[in-house]
Amino acid sequence: MWTLSGFADEIDPDLETQCATLDELGITHIELRSAWDTNVLDLSDEQVEEVAGILAAHGIAVSSIGSPIGKINIEDDFDAHLVRADRALAVAQRLGAPYVRIFSFFLRPDQAPADHRDEVLRRMTALTERAAPTGIVLLHENEKDIYGDVPDRVLDIVESVGSPALRLAWDAANYVQVGVTPFTDGYARLRPYTDYVQIKDAVLATGDVVPAGEGDGQLRETVRALAADGFDGFFSMEPHLGAYNEWGALSGPANFVRATRAFTAILDAEGIPYR
Numbered sequence: 440m441w442t443l444s445g446f447a448d449e450i451d452p453d454l455e456t457q458c459a460t461l462d463e464l465g466i467t468h469i470e471l472r473s474a475w476d477t478n479v480l481d482l483s484d485e486q487v488e489e490v491a492g493i494l495a496a497h498g499i500a501v502s503s504i505g506s507p508i509g510k511i512n513i514e515d516d517f518d519a520h521l522v523r524a525d526r527a528l529a530v531a532q533r534l535g536a537p538y539v540r541i542f543s544f545f546l547r548p549d550q551a552p553a554d555h556r557d558e559v560l561r562r563m564t565a566l567t568e569r570a571a572p573t574g575i576v577l578l579h580e581n582e583k584d585i586y587g588d589v590p591d592r593v594l595d596i597v598e599s600v601g602s603p604a605l606r607l608a609w610d611a612a613n614y615v616q617v618g619v620t621p622f623t624d625g626y627a628r629l630r631p632y633t634d635y636v637q638i639k640d641a642v643l644a645t646g647d648v649v650p651a652g653e654g655d656g657q658l659r660e661t662v663r664a665l666a667a668d669g670f671d672g673f674f675s676m677e678p679h680l681g682a683y684n685e686w687g688a689l690s691g692p693a694n695f696v697r698a699t700r701a702f703t704a705i706l707d708a709e710g711i712p713y714r
Contacts, residue, residue, distance in 0.1 A: 441706070441713040444468035444502035445676035445699070449690040452476045454490060458497040460692045464699050467498060467714065470675045471534065472505030479504055480526045487533055494534070501536040502673045503578060503608075503635065508566065509542030513555045513586065517562055524566055531575050538635060538673075540578045540608055541566060543587035543596055552586055559586045560599050571604040578608040578635050583616045590614070590625030597632045606634040611656030612641035612648055612679070622657035626664060636665070638702050639677045648679040650701035659705055666711050674713070676702065 443466045447457035454474040461469060471479050474490060482490065494501065506527040511520060527539045543559055546552060563579075570577050579587055579596060587593040597607055607629055614621040620643070640654035641647060651658045678698035681690040690698065706713050 441671065441711060442468060442502070442673050443676065443699070443703075443713055444470050444673045445695070446470050446472050446505055447695075448473040449676075449678055449681070450692050450695045451689075454493050456692075458493060458499055460695055461499060462497055464696060465714075466676075466699070468500050468502040468673065469494065470503045470505045470540070470673075470677075471501050471530075471536070478507065479530060480506060480523055482530070487530055491534055501531075501534040502675060503538035503540050504531045504534070504536050505540050507542075508539070509544050509562075509579075509585065510582070511544060513544040513546055513550065513558055513562075517565075521565065521569065524569055528570060528573050528575055532573060536575070538576050538578045538606075538608075539570065540580050542580055542582050543585045543592075545585050552592060555586065556595070560596065563596055563600050563605065564602075567600055567602045567605045571602060576603070576634065577605050579605065580608040580637065581610050581613050583613055588613070588617050589619055590629055593625070594628050594632075597629075607632045608635040608637055608675075609633050609661075610637040610639070610677075611658055611661065612637075612639040612654065615641035615643050615655050616646045618643070620655065620657065622660040622664070626661060630664070630668070634672055636661075636672070636674045637677045638674050639679050639698070650678070650680070650698045652701055652705050658702075659709070662705055662709055662711065666709060674702070 447469050450457045450460045587596050611621040640651050640656040643655040678690040680694040
């Protein structure tokens with residue numbers, strides 16, 4: 440049984456409003472990235488307790504902390520970032536999240552990936568070593584313009600770090616936006632390490648984000664293959680269909696519902712059960 444989740448801050452900054460839309464869709468999990476226009480890592484302890492209470496009242500669990508860890512340049516200060524990572528792990532523990540999403544550091548056009556590989560791996564290893572004792576798994580997401588934005592380098596990271604505390608989140612739209620045809624170019628190699636799927640699609644010619652199945656992200660092929668090999672995990676709605684802010688995109692309730700319905704229509708057509 441596949442489980443739907445989502446970046447509900449794309450619905451509205453207010454957590455109660457986010458939960459109301461998730462309730463409407465029958466979604467019982469959330470990927471917590473921000474609430475009340477505050478990044479999840481910047482919520483006070485009191486606010487985290489308020490989050491826990493609101494989610495409990497709605498019967499919503501946390502699938503992952505949608506942290507911005509690794510969303511700094513590879514040459515930016517890392518020690519301060521480790522403090523942020525510790526906060527992400529603490530919030531995940533308090534909210535019962537099994538995963539924390541991370542990234543593998545931005546590179547400017549003048550920063551060749553090969554020149555920074557060793558430092559990326561050093562930092563990713565340090566983050567993983569922080570997570571391992573907690574039992575929380577870090578999920579590397581293939582964001583554009585980071586070291587791990589294409590399948591070859593994503594595979595390099597997860598295999599070189601070589602820890603069960605580091606796994607992969609698959610984002611088809613992000614692959615499309617860096618010129619990758621996701622299923623064709625990456626699925627077979629990355630599937631053994633993939634535990635989590637972000638749901639958005641994109642058009643190869645323009646990079647525009649569109650609902651699932653309307654772009655070049657090969658979501659139907661991916662879903663079919665995941666079902667065939669027994670995948671049983673989270674699918675996190677990340678519509679990106681509205682105006683962008685510092686957290687991502689504010690799609691609004693209607694676009695969040697539209698994006699979710701587009702994805703569940705694919706699952707229904709494939710005969711795949713979900714909750």
